[in-house]
Amino acid sequence: MAMIAEGAEARLFSANVLGLDAIVKHREPKAYREKELDTRIRRSRTENEARMLYRAGAAGVPVPTVLLVSGFKLYMERINGKLLRDAITKKSLVQAGRHLAALHRAGISHGDFTTANIMVGKARVWVIDFGLSQVSNSIEEKAIDLLLMKRSLNDKGLFGFFMSGYGKGKGTKQILGRLEEVESRGRYQADRYRI
Amino acid sequence: MATLGIESSAHTFGVGIVERGRVLANAKSMYPITDKGMIPAKVADHHIQTFKETIEQALYDSGLSMSDIDSVGYTRGPGLGPCLRVGQLAARTISERRSIPIFPVNHACAHIEITRRMAGLRSPLALYVSGGNSQIVAREKHGYHVLGETLDIGVGNMLDNFARSAKMVPAWGSSVAKSAIKGRYLPMPYTVKGMDFAFTGLLTSAAKMLGRHSVNDISHSLQETAFSMLCEATERALLLTRSRELAVCGGVAQSSRLREMLSIMSRPHGIRFGFVDDQYNSDNGAMIAYVAELMRDSGSSFQLDKCTIDQKYRIEEVEALWR
Numbered sequence: 163m164a165m166i167a168e169g170a171e172a173r174l175f176s177a178n179v180l181g182l183d184a185i186v187k188h189r190e191p192k193a194y195r196e197k198e199l200d201t202r203i204r205r206s207r208t209e210n211e212a213r214m215l216y217r218a219g220a221a222g223v224p225v226p227t228v229l230l231v232s233g234f235k236l237y238m239e240r241i242n243g244k245l246l247r248d249a250i251t252k253k254s255l256v257q258a259g260r261h262l263a264a265l266h267r268a269g270i271s272h273g274d275f276t277t278a279n280i281m282v283g284k285a286r287v288w289v290i291d292f293g294l295s296q297v298s299n300s301i302e303e304k305a306i307d308l309l310l311m312k313r314s315l316n317d318k319g320l321f322g323f324f325m326s327g328y329g330k331g332k333g334t335k336q337i338l339g340r341l342e343e344v345e346s347r348g349r350y351q352a353d354r355y356r357i
Numbered sequence: 358m359a360t361l362g363i364e365s366s367a368h369t370f371g372v373g374i375v376e377r378g379r380v381l382a383n384a385k386s387m388y389p390i391t392d393k394g395m396i397p398a399k400v401a402d403h404h405i406q407t408f409k410e411t412i413e414q415a416l417y418d419s420g421l422s423m424s425d426i427d428s429v430g431y432t433r434g435p436g437l438g439p440c441l442r443v444g445q446l447a448a449r450t451i452s453e454r455r456s457i458p459i460f461p462v463n464h465a466c467a468h469i470e471i472t473r474r475m476a477g478l479r480s481p482l483a484l485y486v487s488g489g490n491s492q493i494v495a496r497e498k499h500g501y502h503v504l505g506e507t508l509d510i511g512v513g514n515m516l517d518n519f520a521r522s523a524k525m526v527p528a529w530g531s532s533v534a535k536s537a538i539k540g541r542y543l544p545m546p547y548t549v550k551g552m553d554f555a556f557t558g559l560l561t562s563a564a565k566m567l568g569r570h571s572v573n574d575i576s577h578s579l580q581e582t583a584f585s586m587l588c589e590a591t592e593r594a595l596l597l598t599r600s601r602e603l604a605v606c607g608g609v610a611q612s613s614r615l616r617e618m619l620s621i622m623s624r625p626h627g628i629r630f631g632f633v634d635d636q637y638n639s640d641n642g643a644m645i646a647y648v649a650e651l652m653r654d655s656g657s658s659f660q661l662d663k664c665t666i667d668q669k670y671r672i673e674e675v676e677a678l679w680r
Binding site for chain 1: 542544550582592593619621
């Protein structure tokens with residue numbers, strides 16, 4: 163198995179499942195935390211991610227198909243494309259906004275909705291990494307999804323394109339109000355978005 | 358050519374004296390915390406009563422007299438308004454009476470800079486953890502950037518608060534740490550969102566467990582969960598910034614368990630991990646004097662009427678001309 167990427171909580175390898183081009187996301191043990199806590203986090207995140215991927219797919223959002231869950235390993239369909247971070251266009255941002263709106267309508271908050279967790283393929287824009295996602299209709303969680311995107315874009319104009327895709331569905335006004343509130347809590351200030 | 362620094366953002370009134378980056382004195386007087394926590398007006402009274410003798414103590418320790426002091430710094434924020442006010446007033450008085458320059462210092466920046474100096478790190482990613490603050494801070498040209506932080510309360514505040522609920526003596530985090538050694542792990546809510554984290558859910562759950570589980574077990578699980586959250590967010594920030602160095606600072610950096618966890622976390626990445634002596638992790642005047650000196654030597658100057666306090670002074674607002 164060749165390693166593709168290393169994140170803070172998992173490593174990605176390429177694999178082959180029944181002849182299909184796949185990737186494995188393996189959550190390896192973290193030696194710094196107590197074994198029971200470590201096992202609990204890795205197991206619940208792996209299972210949760212599989213569940214959330216399925217739920218997001220059912221809501222019509224392009225996500226990698228889950229092929230197999232085995233212990234701390236999640237086997238998924240391999241997506242070809244670039245990270246949104248490295249391929250920002252107006253079109254892909256609008257599409258990403260539509261996808262987040264669809265997730266929120268389906269009662270899913272992503273939990274780490276940044277330009278590094280969206281992939282731009284030939285025909286579609288994909289949402290990946292559901293490790294921190296949850297089923298939640300909380301306005302706060304949804305506002306934090308928007309906040310993470312706003313911060314990772316670090317540009318008002320680009321965030322504007324994203325929001326035009328996110329649209330003005332039911333409840334959006336409330337979520338945007340909460341976004342402002344979270345930002346004004348004094349912990350998040352405008353200049354924080356400067357990189 | 359010595360700089361005197363005054364720290365008074367919370368329970369400690371600290372006076373430090375620094376000369377060319379060397380600490381000559383680091384005197385402190387600490388308000389005794391009771392089961393009621395910190396009442397800002399009472400803490401400010403304590404500072405008013407002890408500021409003169411703390412300044413005298415620092416001068417005595419350094420072997421200098423007031424006439425050797427040629428610049429003065431104080432904590433502008435963040436912190437408790439009434440407490441900050443005492444340090445500001447003392448510093449402004451010294452500046453005016455002796456006609457020497459005055460420098461308003463950001464408290465978080467002071468913790469990070471003294472740690473960078475004392476631990477011999479060049480440009481570390483910093484995990485700044487104290488009572489009121491918990492942030493992951495990266496440096497950038499002439500300033501700082503907060504990558505992640507608490508969405509509600511500081512981790513130290515959470516530990517202190519639990520110590521009070523569990524009626525520990527003394528009622529703060531170090532008592533939780535002692536009790537934690539003897540405990541076993543129980544599941545508790547774990548909240549990390551990317552590089553941000555939140556502690557109130559954890560605190561509520563721990564408080565509810567009191568009476569149903571042993572205090573040692575709750576302390577242990579509370580501490581392990583909170584520190585694991587900090588480690589996870591920090592590891593993510595380290596990989597994102599590709600930083601080669603990590604520093605931990607602030608009051609909670611006195612925890613040997615947190616330091617151990619961060620050290621284990623950084624090792625496989627080949628990251629240099631550093632921290633400083635406890636006297637610089639708890640609030641102190643030396644770090645304020647140290648940054649005031651950096652500000653002076655990099656050409657900053659401030660009019661007396663611009664030397665205000667700001668309870669919510671953010672580290673991103675600091676213009677760090679020395680880096």
